[in-house]
Amino acid sequence: MSTRDHQDELRSERDYVAGLYARLDAERARVQRERTAALRGRGGTAVERDVEVRALAREAERLDVADNGLCFGRLDTASGDRAYIGRIGLFDEDDEYEPVLLDWRAPASRPFYTATGANPENMHRRRQFHTRGRRVLDFTDEVFGRPGGDERGDAALLAAVDAPRGAGMRDIVATIQAEQDAIIRLDHPGVVVIEGGPGTGKTVVALHRVAYLLYTQRERMERHGVLVVGPNPAFLDHIGRVLPSLGESEVVFRTTGDLVPGLRVTAEDSPAAARLKGSLRILDVLAAAIADRQRLPEHPQPIELRDVVVRIDAETAEWAREEARASGLPHNEARAVFTEIVTYVLTERAIARIGRGWLTRDDREAWEQLRADLLVELAEHDAFTAALDRLWPVLTPEALLAGLYESPERLRAAGTGEVLLRADGAAWTVSDVPLLDELVDLLGRAEPADRTAEREREAEAGYAAGVLEILNVERHDLMDDEDHLLAQDLLHAEDLAERFVERDTRDLADRAAADRDWTYRHVVVDEAQELSEMDWRVLMRRCPSRSFTVVGDLAQRRSAAGATAWGAMLDRYVPGRWAYRSLSVNYRTPAEIMAVAAALLAEFAPGVRPPESVRACGVEPWSRHVTEGALPAAVEEFVRDEAGRDGTSVVIGPPDVPGAVPASRTKGLEFDAVLVVEPGRILADGPSGAAELYVALTRATQRLGVVHRDPLPPVLRGLATGARPG
Template structure:
């Protein structure tokens, strides 16, 4: 079992294990006291009801963050300081630390003495656990890793940092390879130096991670969110952190990671959650066109085309006096504001400037109006009439409906941006009766969000984590970029796994559309996918992402790949699933979307208990039937792929989809096919 010693425990090892188990017990007891103390705190000290509610929320979060998860060990490592007289100097900021430091998921201290029993992995000094090595020990002489089984400490492994080659860590390797079921686990015990550098990047810095399958890019992004919340707690508590994933199934899969790290208040959403769920579909070429960044110029022009020249001037009556602005004066005020501000705030400013000019005329007549009079004039019927005529109140839906249903209006807005064929492609063949009854596609939702920001400013978060970012259109990326306009982002993905009609071809383009300046880090060393499986899938790389470096795996994976030609993929998939269930770990049966019902019926007939992955559900069964289009971002110990050719033929970027599907395996991959494999996968020349 993972974490258990291969040899019988020797007397001295037994003594070390006993001492470490005692420290674990003491740490758990201290954490329990910390939680009890937090539970006993009262919000009654608050001065008012609002403050009391806020304080109660903070206390509830504190109690939740101190939860002791029995299957998640409180600490996973220990560092022993170099205290030799001739040893390296200890940094001043670390001078108060003990000679021995335990590193874990959260800080635990002795309530009586206040001494730290476990230091949070995110603390600055804990960086040494991930970065220290024989060439740069960082003031430490020994790193100890612990092996756990069901929350019980079962083994330890020492890595001297005072010279020599460390070699591979057995405990670390076993933890990476440990079979899993259910949601994604944190990788806090196995973070590698190159991953740690990304996790600990400064808050103002936007980081973009190009990660091959199995390199842990998603986990790195989640751990960076946890690190930033720890390091900039007050700032991010106000501004907020949001994690955006490709679908609800993916979010369900990663949902347990941050709570296990003590972070219980981080929002998670899909793009549809943020922009609105689509209520209609459309051809891929039209969706791709709507997703291009050029549409931002079309939308901006379409919105401002609604600002019209006045037919008449403005006349405001106050008492017996009539105050007049000529039409050219009204036009000049509108022209001065047009395009220099957001549409909504510009409309409000237009009313105030009209009112101000009326006040100027009142003053010329010897009156002494104040600000209250200006507000009254701005809200008066004559000003509202001119306002509605010149600068009408609009919703995003009204503007987009007119753009997609009125050929003349589209031609005016798209002049010099879209050609005639592109304009014809955008126009609805059968427009809805009004914007209220219109059905919007996923691409339309991004356009509506762009228009909404042109009308009223979108609030910004402190930090945004975007996974599978290569699958987002330029307009969707702009929508996300607005939500971190004054913050920073962690951008995760793999160009080779781009499967949408608008998938990005470069991370430079992605960052540009997000409106962020950032560094791109490429992770090519995989820890999760066996080498034989990764090499097999990488046959597709020259065809889906020729510029990327070929990924490598830390694990050779001998015997992990089995490719079989079968008579009936549906029937044989049942047998393969039964074989996989005889081994430890989760099983994912990934099939063409069109064949999902047939496979589900076959599993039911065979009496195999299973779940079916849907767009809005993660599924917690040990055997999960996965439509190919929902497999992205997920992983299973044993993966069975049925009919690769059908998966590749189902969509325009089918080879990229197949690359995704083939790289979901952690322990073994079985490929079943009746049709010939795609030539690119079989290694045949085209």
């Protein structure tokens, strides 16, 4: 194409995209008019208007996020047809709703990501736009089948990966590659495991897969939403913009420490404690801890009634305990069975003593009347209630677990020794979260939830009945005519009670995050190699349909309780229903830096193949040996120099290095420049040290430096030494 033809084509494309933005603006204006009308209460019931307002709000969000990079490409078929590809779909209302812009998730858009010179999929050309805001700056063409044609669209891809990093992860909707697209659109109803080394885009692929599932299965998924689980808050902040940028907002972002609403993690476990808490063996410990609180009296417990003294002895309590345990009910709900047996024995004994000489079972009416009186007396008897509380107490997960951790005797009884012993039992760790969640089901509620709801409903109806009574009295006082309608004739108390119930107007994400029993239609688990067996039990409870996208890299595992093989974690829950996919291309880490990281990987995980970098940056990684006193100055120099550049930077090192963050806090993140301080100390920090250093070395997209006082680990001695490259 000549320069003049290119400019003419560019003007034509700019006009077309400008027309798309005009349609976008018209759609925005329409949605705003309809939202205003709905908020003003024109037509329909309040509930119908509320549903309409929420739907229009979601539509407005979808249109807003499409403003930046609305259209990013065009497909030309071999027969001469063309289609424009973008963030959302737009239609021509004057032409039988013909699409003028295809949503990137639509089936017709797939060749934009998958067509190659070897397999053009009946496509002639793929055109990718380079845009800024609403303006098309230029375009790049691939003509399939042309000799020397670039079948991967490297111009747009390399421009994206070379661009300076901002505050958060960007979507890749304009530059999805074929191996990524195959995973995004994979039609698999169970668990999809995406494994890939650093920089392969596994996280962003998982998020685009969520956007695709919401697009293709919106009715099934939208009402319950999607849960995204990440390793730490910084990571969730980093990825949090991706799905909203794709028009999806019904998503809850949480760390594993946030999965029990209201719980605050303040402490950290030893590796031994984390390993035990993360294993399924802890289930036996929890069961033993509960059983330990279901006790028998050492001495008969006297209960002084009005006419007789009865005693709860060990034999009675043991029978009641066996029956309660055999019921299969959670501990707190099984207390009713325990209480029923004990009450039965005590009333039988009391009746026999009170009625000795004059009452027999043949006198059924008198016998039952006496039993009824005794039941009322026992129900209101403080000593009887106190005895039940000692033998079968109502327990909360927090109280049970904290009491276990603080008691060497209870820990020994549960078979753990003292590995879990700590002074403050309620100083919760991340590993405690799945245990507390498990105990919610093992203990149950103090009374069934439906009965609690029924009582609340009765209270609301009673309050409403009182309001109606007041209205009737006031109306009667004001009227002389006795022949009038009462308020009850027009409105029942139950109907009025509905009006006092405050409707939950929170967004789905807020409601789901606050509700421990909320279940999701799909769950994304990032850095999944760090999750323990107990963590997986929590997540499986959150998603009964077992629809997951699991993202991880076993070579980066640092948790003592984490996964060593995917099947070991998943076969228990989804045997035969999980699919494995791998990503092999590194889009983040340049070849110069990946060569350093690959040498380390070969030492601690020789069977793992490092991902292949798509580019070189032209800057060699470097190292500098400094004296102890010069280390702070070297770190400050790096920070100062990087502050004058575009993009982001980070210092990674041991906790005692000022200004440094541990490698574990950078997992899943990326920076233009990285300074690793004291790699030898990172490597030597326990069994996970090599994985920690591997993470640290693979965060940089452009520049990597190493500063050290201690000797450099042999695996890093190939780094260029001396002054930092400019």
